[in-house]
Amino acid sequence: MTQAANQPSQRGIHLSEAALRQVKFLRDKQGGKDLCLRVGVRQGGCSGMSYLMDFEDPNKITSNDEVFEYDGVTIVCDRKSLLYLYGLTLDYSDAMIGGGFQFTNPNASQTCGCGKSFGV
Numbered sequence: 001m002t003q004a005a006n007q008p009s010q011r012g013i014h015l016s017e018a019a020l021r022q023v024k025f026l027r028d029k030q031g032g033k034d035l036c037l038r039v040g041v042r043q044g045g046c047s048g049m050s051y052l053m054d055f056e057d058p059n060k061i062t063s064n065d066e067v068f069e070y071d072g073v074t075i076v077c078d079r080k081s082l083l084y085l086y087g088l089t090l091d092y093s094d095a096m097i098g099g100g101f102q103f104t105n106p107n108a109s110q111t112c113g114c115g116k117s118f119g120v
Contacts (some may be wrong), residue, residue: 011068012037012086013075019092019101020089023073030055036067036074039090040081049084 015023027035035055037061042050058074066082068075077085089104 012055012066012067012082012088013077014087014089015070015073016089016091018094019090020070020073022092022101024040027055027073031038033072034058036061036076037078037084039088040078041084062100 012050023037027033027037032055034057036058038052038054038056038060040052048078056076061076062078064079065076066079067079084107085105087106091102093099093102
């Protein structure tokens with residue numbers, strides 16, 4: 001399901017302005033404005049589940065994926081991962097300590113110190 005960019009409350013995954021800028025920067029550095037950002041989870045990490053993020057060709061989007069548009073950036077998440085990520089806010093900080101992408105997940109009952117894994 002694709003949501004219009006002017007309906008942020010309808011999106012399952014939210015991006016801050018800082019995260020949007022950084023995703024665009026990294027995508028362009030990877031060499032393609034047509035690349036989409038896949039977000040998901042996998043078993044593992046300090047708290048039981050780890051976040052996944054990577055760019056991929058939009059031709060790899062399947063009928064099992066949810067698609068969200070953000071000002072020229074396409075976010076893709078498989079439905080199974082979205083069960084754990086629905087309502088996630090992805091932020092970005094360029095702080096020297098603790099910088100990088102930060103995940104605020106309303107579904108997480110615990111998170112690890114590095115912020116890259118969580119438990120439900």
